Amino acid sequence: MTTAIGKSLSRIDGRLKVTGQATYAAEFNQEGQAHAVIVGSTVGLGRIESIDSAAVEKMPGVVAVISHLNAQRLAYNEHRGPIDPPAGERLHVLQGSEVRFFGEPVAIVVAETLDQAEHAANALEVTYSARQPQVDAHAGEQVVPAVARRPGARAEADVARGDADKALETAAVKVEAEYVIARENHNPMEPHATIAAWNGDRLTLWSKSQFVVNEQAEIAAIFGLPPENVQVNCPFIGGAFGTSLRTWPHVTLAALAARHVNRPVKLVLTRKQMFFATGHRPYTLQRIALGAQPDGKLIGIVHEGAGETSRYEEFMEALTSVTSFMYSCPNVRTSYRLIPLDASTPTYMRGPGEASGIHALECAVDELAYKLQMDPIDLRRINEPQIDEGRQVPFSSRSMLKCYDLGAERFGWSRRTPEPGSMRDGRLLIGYGMANASYPCLFAPASARVRLLPDGTVEVEAAASDMGPGTYTSMSQVAAEYLGIPVERIRFSLGRSDFPATPPHGGSMTMASVGSAIRAACLDLQAKAAVLAAKGGGNAGLAGQSPEALEWRDGMLFVKGRSDRGVTYADLVSYGGESPLVGEGTAARDAETGQKYSMHSFGAVFAEVAIDPDVKTIKVRRALGAYGVGRVVNPKLATSQCIGGMIGGIGMAIMERTLLDRRNGRPINAHMADYLVPVNLDTPHIEAHFIDEEDTIVNPLGVKGLGEIALVGMSAAVSNAVHHATGRRVHELPIMIESLL
Numbered sequence: 048m049t050t051a052i053g054k055s056l057s058r059i060d061g062r063l064k065v066t067g068q069a070t071y072a073a074e075f076n077q078e079g080q081a082h083a084v085i086v087g088s089t090v091g092l093g094r095i096e097s098i099d100s101a102a103v104e105k106m107p108g109v110v111a112v113i114s115h116l117n118a119q120r121l122a123y124n125e126h127r128g129p130i131d132p133p134a135g136e137r138l139h140v141l142q143g144s145e146v147r148f149f150g151e152p153v154a155i156v157v158a159e160t161l162d163q164a165e166h167a168a169n170a171l172e173v174t175y176s177a178r179q180p181q182v183d184a185h186a187g188e189q190v191v192p193a194v195a196r197r198p199g200a201r202a203e204a205d206v207a208r209g210d211a212d213k214a215l216e217t218a219a220v221k222v223e224a225e226y227v228i229a230r231e232n233h234n235p236m237e238p239h240a241t242i243a244a245w246n247g248d249r250l251t252l253w254s255k256s257q258f259v260v261n262e263q264a265e266i267a268a269i270f271g272l273p274p275e276n277v278q279v280n281c282p283f284i285g286g287a288f289g290t291s292l293r294t295w296p297h298v299t300l301a302a303l304a305a306r307h308v309n310r311p312v313k314l315v316l317t318r319k320q321m322f323f324a325t326g327h328r329p330y331t332l333q334r335i336a337l338g339a340q341p342d343g344k345l346i347g348i349v350h351e352g353a354g355e356t357s358r359y360e361e362f363m364e365a366l367t368s369v370t371s372f373m374y375s376c377p378n379v380r381t382s383y384r385l386i387p388l389d390a391s392t393p394t395y396m397r398g399p400g401e402a403s404g405i406h407a408l409e410c411a412v413d414e415l416a417y418k419l420q421m422d423p424i425d426l427r428r429i430n431e432p433q434i435d436e437g438r439q440v441p442f443s444s445r446s447m448l449k450c451y452d453l454g455a456e457r458f459g460w461s462r463r464t465p466e467p468g469s470m471r472d473g474r475l476l477i478g479y480g481m482a483n484a485s486y487p488c489l490f491a492p493a494s495a496r497v498r499l500l501p502d503g504t505v506e507v508e509a510a511a512s513d514m515g516p517g518t519y520t521s522m523s524q525v526a527a528e529y530l531g532i533p534v535e536r537i538r539f540s541l542g543r544s545d546f547p548a549t550p551p552h553g554g555s556m557t558m559a560s561v562g563s564a565i566r567a568a569c570l571d572l573q574a575k576a577a578v579l580a581a582k583g584g585g586n587a588g589l590a591g592q593s594p595e596a597l598e599w600r601d602g603m604l605f606v607k608g609r610s611d612r613g614v615t616y617a618d619l620v621s622y623g624g625e626s627p628l629v630g631e632g633t634a635a636r637d638a639e640t641g642q643k644y645s646m647h648s649f650g651a652v653f654a655e656v657a658i659d660p661d662v663k664t665i666k667v668r669r670a671l672g673a674y675g676v677g678r679v680v681n682p683k684l685a686t687s688q689c690i691g692g693m694i695g696g697i698g699m700a701i702m703e704r705t706l707l708d709r710r711n712g713r714p715i716n717a718h719m720a721d722y723l724v725p726v727n728l729d730t731p732h733i734e735a736h737f738i739d740e741e742d743t744i745v746n747p748l749g750v751k752g753l754g755e756i757a758l759v760g761m762s763a764a765v766s767n768a769v770h771h772a773t774g775r776r777v778h779e780l781p782i783m784i785e786s787l788l
């Protein structure tokens with residue numbers, strides 16, 4: 048029918064963004080607001096001994112200096128949101144003298160202007176008794192995550208089928224390697240920011256968040272308020288990649304400061320502070336062992352992984368999960384451990400778990416291909432599974448083989464000569480590499496509301512967020528599709544905690560979950576409209592019909608199979624004073640579907656690198672991904688998503704790392720000059736291709752979700768390309784010039 052879904056519309060909010068009219072959290076300035084600046088600990092572990100605020104309080108413009116000495120005692124009631132670490136206790140800010148990590152907020156200075164607040168914050172004298180923090184993951188104890196034992200945990204600590212260790216002993220061909228991946232910080236364009244304003248015991252937050260309904264619940268629990276007393280607004284996000292899924296301490300601090308000084312307070316983190324307490328991709332250590340028959344058939348896989356966490360919370364990600372179903376293999380053993388450090392809690396960062404775990408697996412598979420003297424894609428084809436062998440259930444759909452075909456063809460894989468160092472462009476060494484990608488089709492209960500207005504336009508509302516993928520546009524397309532009206536007549540609003548609740552804008556589940564809820568709300572609206580028409584609404588042409596005998600076609604309501612006497616939305620909405628007509632919908636995945644099927648997106652990603660043989664500079668010259676992600680709602684936006692994700696993967700491969708000073712836990716390179724991310728000059732020609740994949744199982748829309756998977760696999764493809772160019776296997780990310788010297 049109208050087919051709004053599948054159209055490459057440009058983003059609806061594009062003009063607002065490029066003309067500066069899109070308002071981000073820090074731009075909702077309030078009458079009479081003061082500015083707050085966080086003072087962070089300059090030791091990595093210990094206790095605050097003294098805070099000398101008297102002198103600072105007399106400085107120009109200073110309104111208050113707040114620390115554990117004078118801060119409100121906060122309720123910190125239990126709150127377990129779906130994306131909060133389910134074990135441990137979240138950080139309590141300004142409630143005591145203990146310091147758990149470098150940069151932990153120890154005070155907050157509020158002043159009339161930002162300059163005054165910064166100046167005063169810098170002048171604040173804090174003394175500590177410091178102890179030596181332990182921030183070295185290699186020296187840390189590995190513990191079994193308690194969270195893995197909780198029901199509903201996304202990953203398990205230990206998984207096994209067959210006897211992988213024994214199979215490896217007898218395998219004809221074997222590879223084994225250890226992989227280290229650096230801690231990474233998200234570094235979106237927009238820093239974390241919150242403006243807080245109290246009205247009695249009601250709090251309004253304009254706050255950068257990927258999950259406004261959770262931020263509402265979290266802050267309500269911290270302050271001991273009923274959730275309805277807290278309103279969180281966030282219409283736009285300037286990139287996030289996972290760092291705004293949780294409600295970090297600065298949000299609490301903004302609200303606490305606003306209450307303390309009894310006026311609205313604005314708090315924006317500095318670039319440096321974004322390295323302290325807003326999550327990061329955990330440092331990981333992994334060991335992979337693969338055993339195969341001479342024909343390439345895998346007979347044993349061992350994947351042991353460990354990731355850092357903080358001392359006060361267990362952060363867990365799906366580091367080793369993919370290994371149980373990526374390939375056909377009778378003997379597989381995976382384990383996952385946590386390494387508690389004197390550092391802040393890590394969090395989800397684009398492709399969390401999968402990005403790091405697949406890196407190790409796919410580098411090892413490439414290494415095995417060389418040992419077997421096989422083409423890496425051929426080796427993968429031989430080991431393509433028919434079902435999810437880990438769970439012994441079918442995939443809802445799996446287009447891996449098609450991804451190899453399409454990706455290899457578009458990339459020109461056949462031009463590759465396998466011998467390392469055998470391809471050159473002038474004096475540059477050229478390498479081609481590839482890897483598999485996968486990410487689960489996550490889904491969580493969502494709700495939405497659709498309102499038909501007398502002028503024939505439609506308002507759609509869901510709490511949701513849009514951190515950049517184009518949620519405003521794609522959701523409008525879903526509503527247009529299921530209502531059968533032009534997308535121009537849809538106005539979609541998001542980013543308010545008082546809108547119908549939705550899951551986190553993360554885990555690539557927004558389109559599946561919120562989109563399905565909008566679809567349900569549209570169908571509800573149509574059903575209500577049919578009842579109205581049968582009662583004689585609109586032009587009365589359908590009066591007396593049974594609602595079940597009616598059907599919507601091209602935005603008009605007809606008797607089934609007939610094309611006369613149609614009724615439009617506008618006809619109906621003006622009838623009987625019942626306007627606006629409201630449809631409500633929810634969407635949830637039934638547990639049975641989750642039990643019966645293994646639901647994942649798959650992809651094949653490719654990279655070409657050029658390496659200077661003398662100075663070893665690495666340039667990624669081309670990147671390409673072929674993905675099976677179900678239905679693609681907007682190919683243009685989906686392609687943009689993939690380009691962004693692949694750039695993130697290139698950053699992971701050759702640039703990004705946060706280094707901690709072993710002496711005090713200080714992030715040494717907490718600024719954009721030394722924390723490298725790919726800029727335009729580092730960004731190659733990138734292509735994303737989608738398999739025409741129909742999946743009727745994952746959800747009513749048939750979308751699997753997109754976003755995370757676009758980062759997954761790229762670091763392995765680049766690593767494998769580096770090996771192809773140089774003959775060197777580098778087992779630590781990022782791969783740097785010095786890795787190749």
Ligand code: MOS
Nearest residue numbers: 288289397553554
């Ligand atoms: Mo994504 S790491 O769930 O924002």
